[in-house]
Amino acid sequence: MELRLEKIQKSFGAxxxxxxxxxxxxxxxxxxxxxxxxxxxxxxFNCLSDEIQPDFGEAFLSTGEDEKxxxxxxxxxxxxxxxxxxxxxxxxxxxxxxxxxxQDKISKDLxxxxxxxxxxxxxxxxxxxxxGYSHGMKNKIQMICFMIxxxxxxxxxxxxxxFDVVVALEMKxxxxxxxxxxxxxxxxxxxxxxxxxxxEIVVLSEGHLSLLDHEMLKSKDxxxxxxxxxxxxxxxx
Ligand SMILES: Nc1ncnc2c1ncn2[C@@H]1O[C@H](COP(=O)(O)OP(=O)(O)OP(=O)(O)O)[C@@H](O)[C@H]1O
Numbered sequence: 001m002e003l004r005l006e007k008i009q010k011s012f013g014a015x016x017x018x019x020x021x022x023x024x025x026x027x028x029x030x031x032x033x034x035x036x037x038x039x040x041x042x043x044x045f046n047c048l049s050d051e052i053q054p055d056f057g058e059a060f061l062s063t064g065e066d067e068k069x070x071x072x073x074x075x076x077x078x079x080x081x082x083x084x085x086x087x088x089x090x091x092x093x094x095x096x097x098x099x100x101x102x103q104d105k106i107s108k109d110l111x112x113x114x115x116x117x118x119x120x121x122x123x124x125x126x127x128x129x130x131x132g133y134s135h136g137m138k139n140k141i142q143m144i145c146f147m148i149x150x151x152x153x154x155x156x157x158x159x160x161x162x163f164d165v166v167v168a169l170e171m172k173x174x175x176x177x178x179x180x181x182x183x184x185x186x187x188x189x190x191x192x193x194x195x196x197x198x199x200e201i202v203v204l205s206e207g208h209l210s211l212l213d214h215e216m217l218k219s220k221d222x223x224x225x226x227x228x229x230x231x232x233x234x235x236x237x
Contacts (some may be wrong), residue, residue, distance in 0.1 A: 001027040001063055003071065003153050003183045005209070008057035009045055017043045019207025021057065025183045027152070030175060032194035033187040035204035036230050041187040044204065049078040061152060063098045077151035083138035087131035088200045091121060095144055102149050108219060120170050136167035143174055146182075154178070156186035172197050191223055205230060 008021040017040040025031055035041050037216065046052045048059055049071040061075060062068035086094060095112050116126050119140040146154055156175075163171060173195065175184060185202075188194055192200055201212040203226075216225055 001061060001152055001183070002227050004060045004062055004068065005048075006057055006060065007061065008044070008047055008054045009207075010040070010047055010052070010054050010057070016207060019208050021204075021207070023202065023209040023211075025153075026186060029181050029199040030179050030197055031183075031185040032198035032201045033185055033189070033204060034189075034194060034201060034226065034230070035187070039170070039204045040207065041204055042157055045078065045157055045185075048153070048155060049073065049076045051078075071153070073093070074149075075152050077142075077149065077154045079139060079142050079148045079154070079156040082136070083142050084228045085130050085133075085138055086212065087129065089114070090127050090129055091133070091137075091141060092126045094141065095126075095148075098145055099148055105150055110147065115147055118147065119143055119174060135164045136171075139163075139171065140167075143171070143178075146178070150181065152182060154182050156184070158187055158189070161215070182206050191226060194223055203229065 003025040005021050005023045005025075008018055009016070010018040021044060031046075033041050033179045043052070048071065057221060059071040061071050062070040074092060089097070092112065095115060098104055115125075121137060121140055125133075125137065130141065133141070175186075178184070179199075186198075195217060203210050203212060212226075216222060217226065
């Protein structure tokens, strides 16, 4: 399975943010999306998750050589930097509800307890209102939703940045364990995280996407090279 972006363009008024985003993301890999402030990372994610409509271009899912279909909103699991969840439910109530409405997608042997165990939310926390959850715990609930609904594409907009080291490590392990079934793309400003977690690094610069060479990833002056690559572009934030 591949996620193919073909010529995606988006402007806000006179400002062109995405000029021509053409790229193929493969299942089984974690992609780090790097770009300066205002480069258009969130705009691209919003186009893919149907939050906004691109002016031109389209995203497709392809399952074989000649088989491709339009990417639908249900195909995309989007983790916002600030997760939106029903505050008035407990973690358990919400996950039970989510399992009920996704009966057709969930594998029969996955129980609610297992979901909570995998993301390491303690039994006593499962019965607390989501309202009192930390940012990291809310992100974990979102990851449970992805385990249940299994969207082929998972987008994470600057996750892990606000997590403590333990939660960040747990989330990294979780993403690695989930990657074989999904295309995972996450935007980050933390180069260390990108090189540590990602199989590929994609740069969004001047409205275009480009893949970084693996040789560059391995080189010891990787950080200097990335900064050099991005610094010619103005910050648009
Ligand atoms: N709804 C909107 N209306 C007008 N301009 C917008 C809108 N959304 C984004 N922009 C502009 O588009 C550009 C790209 O913004 P975007 O948030 O996609 O960048 P980003 O790469 O995610 O930045 P950051 O790394 O700072 O989060 C910015 O100049 C922003 O001001």
